[in-house]
Amino acid sequence: MDFLPFLSLFLISCSSLIHAQQQYAKKTTTDCGTADNSTSVLGYSCNGLNRTCQSYLTFRSLPGYNTVSSISHLLGADPSQLSKLNSVPDNTTFELDQLVLVPVTCSCSGDYYQSNASYVVANGDGAFVIANNTFQALSTCQALLAQNGLNVSSILDAGSTITVPLRCACPTKNQIDMGVSYLLSYLVAQGEFVSAISAMFGVDTGRTLEANGLSEQDSTIYFFTTLLVPLQNPPSQTIAPPPPLASSPPPPPSTPSSNNNSSKTWVYVVVGVLGGAAAILATGGIVFFMFFRKNKRKTDPIIISAREKPNGKKLEEESKYFLDSISSIAQSLKVYTFEELQSATDNFSPSCWIKGSVYRGTINGDFAAIKKMDGDVSKEISLLNKINHFNLIRLSGVCFHDGNWYLVYEYAVNGPLSDWIYHNNGDQRFLNWTQRIQIALDVATGLNYLHSYTSPPCVHKDVQSSNVLLDSDLRARIANFGLARSTDVEGLALTRHIVGTKGYMAPEYLENGFISPKLDVYAFGVLILEILTGKEVAVLYEGGVNEHLSEILTAVLHEEDGKENLSDFMDPSLQGNYPAELAIFVARLVDSCITKDPSGRPSMDEIVQCLSRTMTTSLNWELSNSISGYPSFTQSF
Known part of the structure; x- marks a missing residue:
């Protein structure tokens, strides 16, 4: 007891x-x-x-x-x-x-x-x-x-x-x-x-x-x-x-019952102070190297911020340092003066305005797109400066003036894809079946380059119809890399800053902040769905809840009467002028892209291969103006 x-x-x-x-x-x-x-x-x-x-x-x-x-x-x-x-x-x-x-x-x-x-x-x-x-x-x-x-x-x-x-x-x-x-x-x-x-x-x-x-x-x-x-x-x-x-943490002290607690606290305070001092010295060295050693070439990432807008002479000096720094790092970029851009756009005349903060300019007889930006543009400049691909919009120059950045891009004369596939305003622009498949293939090829041929892999994060621009031959260029994000060597990253376009964002990104190339695959699937139907994602699924988006494909993918349902599914402007079996095949590809489980989605490399075969067959169909004789694709993902 x-x-x-x-x-x-x-x-x-x-x-x-x-x-x-x-x-x-x-x-x-x-x-x-x-x-x-x-x-x-x-x-x-x-x-x-x-x-x-x-x-x-x-x-x-x-x-x-x-x-x-x-x-x-x-x-x-x-x-x-x-x-x-x-x-x-x-x-x-x-x-x-x-x-x-x-x-x-x-x-x-x-x-x-x-x-x-x-x-x-x-x-x-x-x-x-x-x-x-x-x-x-x-x-x-x-x-x-x-x-x-x-x-x-x-x-x-x-x-x-x-x-x-x-x-x-x-x-x-x-x-x-x-x-x-x-x-x-x-x-x-x-x-x-x-x-x-x-x-x-x-x-x-x-x-x-x-x-x-x-x-x-x-x-x-x-x-x-x-x-x-x-x-x-x-x-x-x-x-x-x-x-x-950035390094491993110092060894933690012993249990709180130790008599040396107060002394160990001071040790960590000293460590923190010394670490802060070292960081300040290192930062000062970097600033000195970038802005005062302009004659030395290097390829470090560009760090640019335009949050503060000093006045007068100080602004001119900072502008010069920024621009000289970029010139030495990004040798392929031309640094424009603000007066040159004013001349190119007739002083940013409304007649040159395209959309948002983008203007059309004429530089040396050629059209260019000039975009005014503020804030940190370093990521977009660094990425566009190191990539070179036909299906990715090219950055040709920069300008810094009065605390704002002006980025000069190649000009896509036929504008955004959204102007061609949505017919909300009675626009008479038209894309035939083969042109739509070519545009889809162009976008897939550009994304595959970002995912597989940049180091580390890069995720665009904002694939949508307004960020796909069409040149004079209606070939596609992916634009707007402001949200692009590099991942680790395995192509994975995590964020708590969820940004993007509603309807295009993958479930795992919305719910958990996970970033991987499969995020772009999901958005690509939504984009192709819009290309096939001619409707915006918000119209396709009212409310834009991503995990239910594939429900609209059910009738088309039904094996028995899928062809009969195509007329209600496909863009009416096509007027039935498309190969039905190929259309169903592409719809199946879309369905695999927007599956909720990222591991169930195909890679962009697989998508490129599929669309390449689809394009070849579509060209044959177009030449013969008949759907007979083309192979049946039954590959599943």
Whole structure:
């Protein structure tokens, strides 16, 4: 009987230790269809001493949410408290990607702690986009769906208001006994480690590991997640986060019970300071090399930003440095003066306007497309400068003026494909069957070059009819590489910044942010569907829900009466002038491209081979003006 008191004491002790931590979510936050109860994917457990407490979040400012008022409104915080915590005036506009501290009241809701924010759903928003893009992983798609009584296949109606449960927690009794007064939910950036984050806030690494259910042996963290940082005092903006570390993290200190905790904290602070100083020196060296050693040729990536617009002489000097830098790196590009572009476009006359910020210009007797851009254009310039393919639009020159970039492209006289395949405005332009197959083959060939012949592989990310331009021979050029993204050597990447055109974006990208060449394959399938039918994707499937898009192919792909249904499926302007069996074959190819499972989609190389054979047979059909005698293609994907 004397054993029972000791057992009770042991259980209470163990319970106290267990309640001193929350389970880190790991990678489960990116899989919206999984709610792993062994992690904190649905929220941090309501195991604290208090059911309500003062808590803190971090948020990195981004366009649309970069002021005290907009960030406070998004996260349901008090703007006066937010400005006070960050030591800024109430009307402050933060620099983009600046770390902002956000005070919130954290409360138990059922089994989990959370701070609720209200959000009005925008067009194209899904649970993953809202949780990981807009709210930067301060919520999870699983928690958002559960909070609003939805499931992973639910459609969020634009204009509706939903509740977003933000990830926060209150200290447990055990943590309070150890001096912890607050818990901060820190947004992990790519390349960051527990030790560096802890040092940033002057916290012992062992305490941070314990607060998240991690250990010295299992201390790996991922971006797309939050890390709880235990604090004795409210956080302060007097400390700035160090740049992400590119090398392995320093060895974590021993358990928090060690007598050397305070000294080890100072070690990590010193490491962080030294690392920051080294980064500053390295950055200064790079700037010096690029802008003051202009005579030396090199092939490093171009880093260009036009966010700040200095005035007068300073602007002219910066413009000259930028342009000289590009001239030495991208030797094939011509650097134009702004006066040359004004002359080419009749001072950017409305008569030269094409669309958006694009103008037609005449340079040395030849037409050119001139696009005005601001912001960071380095990715597009770097990519277009290193690729050379007939089916990819060519960048011929650049200009920098008054904080804006002007990119000069080859001119495609017949404009975007969308002007030829949509007939909403009574446009009389017409493409016959063979021309449509040739355009499809051109686009597939260009994408195959990006996927298979650039290193690392490149994903266009915005394949759509308005980004396919037609030259004088109606041959296709892929344009607009502003969203293009390089992947790793295996062709994979992950993002929480979901951007693209509604209807063309693949399910795995919308739901989980996964980027691979199969993302372009999906968009290509949608594009070919538009080419076959002459209808926009929004018309083809009202609402634009991608995973159901293939339903419109069902009648055509039905083996018994597929040909009979073609007349209702194909573009009426073709008036039946197409080989029926080939049309069904291409429809099957489309169906394989837009399957929900990326692994089930063909590669662009396979698509090129199929369309090459289809093109050859189509030419034979066109010459004979008869569908008899051409081979039957039965290859499946």
